[in-house]
Amino acid sequence: MIYWFTGQPGAGKTTLAVALQQRLRAAGHPVVHLDGEFLREIMDNRDYGEAGRIANIRAGQRLAAKLQEEGIWVVAAFVSPYRAQREVFKSRGDVVEVYVHTTEIRGRERFFVAAYEPPLTDFVDMDTTEVSIDACVARLVSATPG
Numbered sequence: 001m002i003y004w005f006t007g008q009p010g011a012g013k014t015t016l017a018v019a020l021q022q023r024l025r026a027a028g029h030p031v032v033h034l035d036g037e038f039l040r041e042i043m044d045n046r047d048y049g050e051a052g053r054i055a056n057i058r059a060g061q062r063l064a065a066k067l068q069e070e071g072i073w074v075v076a077a078f079v080s081p082y083r084a085q086r087e088v089f090k091s092r093g094d095v096v097e098v099y100v101h102t103t104e105i106r107g108r109e110r111f112f113v114a115a116y117e118p119p120l121t122d123f124v125d126m127d128t129t130e131v132s133i134d135a136c137v138a139r140l141v142s143a144t145p146g
Contacts, residue, residue, distance in 0.1 A: 002064050003140065005077040006086060006119070007100035009111035012128040012136075013077040016100060019137045021075045027141075029073045034060055036078035050115070053081060061089045068094060083117035090122060097123040098140065104129055 003020060005013040017033055024031045039045075039060050045052055057080045064074040080086055090097055099119050124143070126136050 002068050002074045002076065002095045003098055004064070004080070004086065004089065004095055005075070005098045005100055006080045007126075008113065008116055009079060011100040011102050012126075012133075013079075013100045015133060016098070016126065016128070016136050016140075017075045017077040019133050020140055023137050023141055024073055024075070030071065031073040031075060032067055034064060034074060034076040034078075036060065036076075036080070039063070039078075050082075053079075053113075054085060057082070057085055061085075065092065079113055079116065081113045081116040083119060086119065096140075096143075098126055099123045100126045100128060102127065102129045 003017070005017050007013055014035055017035070021031050021033045036056060040056055043056065043059055045056050045059075047053075047055070057078055060076055060078050060080075064076050067074050086097055089095055097119055101118075124140065126139075128136060
């Protein structure tokens with residue numbers, strides 16, 4: 001299973017991904033958390049233009065798919081602004097897109113991606129404005145097969 005958290009910076013993607021990883025691990029699942037910024041560091045990709053973003057997401061998706069093939073659950077947190085790229089990845093199966101967003105000001109707004117395209121179909125909507133981390137994670141866990 002792959003959980004792909006997407007949304008603007010500061011919405012809570014990484015916070016929820018880490019909490020979900022902990023919950024899945026406690027339930028006995030082998031699970032890895034992938035983060036977009038960490039992947040940028042190891043790939044030495046500082047290109048925040050369209051080409052750099054696409055390359056970073058492609059690398060994250062390939063790594064997530066490989067880990068999933070090896071029986072490891074993946075909880076990935078990437079802005080991944082381009083809907084078409086996320087849709088192609090979801091079409092492979094075993095991918096849950098989690099759209100994380102908020103109306104709160106959390107101090108990361110200067111990193112917002114103007115070209116971000118919210119999902120339209122086949123996603124879990126997570127408005128973190130007034131919902132606790134535990135409630136969000138419980139909602140995801142209750143929808144998790146096995």
